[in-house]
Amino acid sequence: MKKLLPILCVLMVLGGRALAQETFPFNGVEDHRERYYAFTGATVFTTYDKQVENATLLIRDGRVISVVAAGPVPAGAVEVKAEGKIIYPAFIDLYSSYGMPEPKEEGKRPEQQPQMLSNKEGAYAWNEALKPEFQAHEFFIPNEKSAAEYRKQGFAVVAAHRMDGISRGTSTLVALGDERPHEMIAKEIAAHHLSFSKGTSTQSYPNSLMGIIALLRQTYYDAQWYSTQDKEVNISLAAWNSIQDIPQVFEVGNRLEALRAARLGKEFGKTYIIKGDGDEYQRLEALKATGSAFIIPLNFPKAYDVEDPYDALQVNLEQMKHWELAPANPAKLAAAGIGIALTAEGLEDKKDFLDNLRKAVKNGLSEEAALKALTFTPARLMGAQDQLGSLEPGKWANFFIADGTIFDKDSKVLHTWIKGKAYVHESLDKGYQLGAYELRIGDKTYELTLTGEADKPKMNVQGEDTTSTKVEYNLEDALITLSFKPAEGDGKVRLSGLMEGRRWSGKGQDENGQWVEWSAVYSREAEGEEEAEKEEEEAKPELGNVIYPFTAYGWTDRPRQETFLIKNATVWTNEAEGVLEKADVLIRDGKIAQVATGLNIRGAKIIDAAGKHLTPGIIDEHTHIAVSRSVNEGSQASSAEVRIGDVVNSEDVNIYRQLSGGVTTAQILHGSANPIGGQSAIIKLRWGYAPEEMKFEGADGFIKFALGENVKQSNWGEDNTIRFPQTRMGVEQVFVDHFTRARRYGELKRSGKPYRKDLELEALLEILESKRFITCHSYRQSEINMLMKVAEQFGFRVNTFTHILEGYKVADKMAAHGAGGSSFSDWWAYKYEVMEAIPYNGALMHEQGVTVAFNSDDAEMARRLNQEAAKAVLFGGVSEEDALKFVTLNPAKLLHIDGRVGSIKVGKDADLVIWSDHPLSMYAVAENTFVDGILFFSREEDQKQREAIAAERQRLIQKMLAEKKEGGKTQKAEGKRQYEHYHCDDNEDEAK
């Protein structure tokens, strides 16, 4: 297989072939043509930023010879008169499945049960969604119908690939002509295409976005390993290696996925070209920092039909704002200096491409930038700028002729020329002129007028009696037939003849059936023709602000750190000082600077908290908010390689909602679908920041484990009986087996011998080395005990048992082992294994010396964790101070971040909450929530936000109604409405 590489390199050189296929036999006599043309009189854009007026464009053998102002027409060249026309280099679309076979499922999809391995037979990748061996040029078959659609929009070349899989193999750069594929392929191997979608793969793994990312990461390592080993042949890995030095195009579903792709690429020294979804402006700065170029669609949403005020509530602010701002996306990217190529992919109908391009220009994209994004940039991104993308000598003669500037809404593409061959949509010269003609039929004279649009004018005749009659007519090139019913007589006049510019003539039959001669001669311009051109210069539209994140409650300006002095509060320190009455706390530079009474600090913003309570921010040890595309990679018993950190979703409104409940830090955990889950992410609730900025700096790594009914798939119906384990017996063996393998892996790694880097075992090795820590979903005492024994056998400790509803039964053992317990306060009875769960669990574990936290595992309850803590007082009589620690200091300890958060102590992070009442009371409302000394939530600011949301919605609704009134197309008022949030056991396939 190693021979593949040099062959591919040779193939990748651009072909400068002659127009006839040398190898083909032909039937009859040779018909060699040079396609030698001179286009005269037009304005020619030789490149996106240079134009030549009254140019002569000379092409021959499919290539540009020259573009010279008022240049001569050489002998042997066919002159094409193009006065008043504009010739542009033809467009290039890098994102297309043109000429590609339909993606098909491999083999038979298993019924109901999981599919553990690939259905593709042969020495290919273990995962069905990895198809790097697919090479588009081998499958390319020109498709005239599709090509014609592209050509009408000015395209001559596309990079086509089969849009199927996570690694989709290579694209091929092809021209959109109707000739043999041999001639249409401009570059066999254009780019390697990747995506976050497994496409037709029916294999269970991966079922999540983080699984997809993990699979790609592992594949990079596997490919590196493959090139150094001689144990196996793997066609997919060989192909993967052979396509690493060509452009890498990564399709993503939204702006956050773009960031994720870029971050993955960076790990392996790749800067992907990212095919975005048109929402890049929503995270412009972060995307610019990736250094990636973008292929972006012009899929601007239609206005929502918001006539019904209740139905309009289905449409959220994000949808409304995106409707308004999407057309400005290309402009904003270009203005930010990000390289963009535009694609027609993603449009419902390719016919809308030019209209949407004009919309983008109207919304601020310069014409030059637009041309660049359709010619030079795509050519450059594919390394084909020496052949394509401009009309400089030697390049492919790919261009289109328009009857005006293409950015004018009335102008049209008349011809598209590809490799020197013409594809005519409309003739350059109509063969007639709008205006009034003197029509003579035999001895009668009429006035005939030709008015309206140039390509489908209206024709009328007027006799001496001044009544105007509509004329039916038909044109076939220069042949014309026309008929009308004159005022006098019963019959119709029917004429046939030939048009020669301003003079038409022929024969026909008059209303009486008599054969007569006829002629029509141009006399003057038609009256009132100018009114069609009333079009006033439309003003640049007024657009709303981009907010961060791009959803309701997003900021226009992110809040900043300030110096705050909170005065006269009841301060719950969680330190030896206990609860201080009438105390002052100074926040400076994001830290707690002083805790005292009677403080007076110049320049500090004073918050009077008399009668109120100040506590450390709530820390939720177990949440599933702020995650994109599944919290579970549940297709295998172990998914230690997946990382929630890869899929943090900074745009989840639940972040803001939880700030309103005093939450400042949360651990986002993998779900509980398998015994060894994925790596978690600890975030601070820095609403408005990008995903990477939300992560708790320097926090230890954690990983989710799980036990019991979920991992043995007891409650997933009658299906899912294949995956090991199906019993608690098997669960233990999963752990023993994986840690045994991890230990062996560690030994090999340390030995210095070559090894295949295995990200799953790496994570498990970190556990063995106490560099990564377990949070284990657990219910029954037997399994809790089991995991502690397994850990002890392998020489580490279980950091935290989460849920741990029967922790009270083995609290003494947990304390001895050193495991903490992060529990629900009072959940039970929802499945068999929680029938002995009791709300006294927290108290009992606490009394046995276990570090106890209460967590939410629920986006709603997380807003009320202070009340959940109070249940430890109600059920089991824990002291109020200790109970508050269940949701502040104790989870901080369990997450190893108590050095920075969890108590009110000078030097710690200023993550604080001011409550209106006793923090354990149902009546308490979180009034202010600080993270890092930044006031991320306050009731006053929240009130302003609500008003701003209402005002912005109202503005956009009125704008949409206006657009509808003016005849704009609309879509039904429906959409996301609510943000979907996850629970532990949500395990749908979201990798499609």
Place this chain on the structure above:
Amino acid sequence: MKLQTILYFALFTLPGFALRAQTPMPAPPQQEPILISGGTAHIGNGRVIENSAIIVEEGKITFADAAAILPRRDFTGFRRVDATGKHIYPGLIAPATNLGLVDIGAVRATRDYNETGSINPNVRSIIAYNTDSPIIPTVRSQGILLAQVAPQGGRVPGMSSIVQLDAWNWEDAAYSADDGIFLNWPGLFSYSWRERSFSKNEDYTKEVEELKQFFAEAQAYARLPEPSRTNLRFEAMKPLFTGARRLYIEAEEAKAINHAVHFAREFGISAVIVDGRDAWMVTELLKENNVPVILRETHSLPNRIDSDVDQPFRTPAMLQEAGVLFCFSSDGYWQQRNLAFQAGQAVGYGLSNEDALSALTSNTAKILGIDGRTGTLEADKDANLVICKGDLLDVRSSKVEMALIQGREVSLDNVQKQLYQKYKAKYGE
């Protein structure tokens, strides 16, 4: 070893006493009259009486007012309860719940709330109500003494019944049998999990028309003096048209609520909106038509991304302010024990303490049509009451110490308390 622990061991080592927890035995009918004095009585209608006196005789409250005006009479033979420093409340009522119809959510064999078929007005929840469910005592020990047990699923899930939570069997439990029929109003929008979005329910009109037809036929049937052929569904519907049975219509969105109210009015049915998350948008309509609301669990997320972040918490105060009769409800079965805390939360968002209490007691009784018998601490009402060490609505202090159902002092023990004692004993406390 503490005395308590010794007693515990003694109790559980007695021969014939199963170590496995049992649901406590239902209390026998009230034998001796009771005088509860000195406590702060929250009547349930807005009135609060410090230093109160409450007399309970033969299952009824015969006096509840200030101790100062307690009639002179002979209290020999009375059981006296000193409630000084404590709070007395009407027993809480949990409406629209599947309590007793399911014991373990994930185990199909224990789920009895969803009958197959779409229109089942004739199925009766009371039949499936499991008085021996281990869940019920845990709910009762938090002061919930009555519940409206309702089926779920389909268009017309079936008939609800109101039960008291201390009974040997469903006949004992029935407080108001077959009180209403539940109806799930068609959704205007349907949710696609895959698309993660809501789209218009294109069948909405059809679904409403089907309902109309069913109700029209049921109404026509109800007018027949003697139907030639008995139709069980229509028989169940009959009392709706005379006002003897209520229609509980589950509707969430403003438009759906509007339509549902109109629908009930057309058929002359007395209706209650269940869920009503958007009820705050249509308060005028609800008031004009005298349609009350059983508000869905307010400990829930706002139902739209753009909604006010605290909308569910504020909705109760908004309904109160607008004069709409409403009460609290909880999603689920075991969760009912937290019912009072929703009311507490609403206090933090503008509802007064006593209005919050009413929405757990007297309002609920009115909405369910049992206000003649319960819902307040007033003379002639059933003696359904709770004595709490602190504020029943605030989780910090809602320690229930005594509860009477129809004058019977019910056990506050439950399987969870037993497990607590068991493991306290294990750890030698």
